[in-house]
Amino acid sequence: MQKFSGIAPVVERSGKTMWVHRRFACPFFARQTFHEFAGSSLVFSAWAKAYYKLQRSRGKGHQAAVRALAFKWIRVLFACWQTKTEYNEAAYVETLKKRNSPLIAFMMSEPVSTT
DSSP: OOHHTOSSSSSEETTTTEEEEEESOOHHHHHHHHHHHHHHHHHHOOOHHHHHHHHHHHTTHHHHHHHHHHHHHHHHHHHHHHHTTTOOOHHHHHHHTTOHHHHHHHHSSSSOOOO
8 A cells, every 4th residue: 555655665776876766656646645644643643743753853854754654654554454443542652662662752752732
């Protein structure tokens, strides 16, 4: 699904040169849908916001960070589809804690919003 929707990056290599770009031959609407979903999840999901900030701290631009987040969201949603379960933010955060994810440090360093 990641490749089909165009969210997965394409790596081309020739000799000593390497070029990474977005997939051009894909359904535009599917790519746009996942990209917009990931962007809007920044407001509602603590781990998504932490993942976005982690990508930005690694030097990625806004669009690249949102694409990386969309890539991650596709994996989460696909796992929910396979197991036929609803998405549970608290359960996912607990899984991140068990796996000692670097996202937990980013989530804890962020002040809690009361709005």
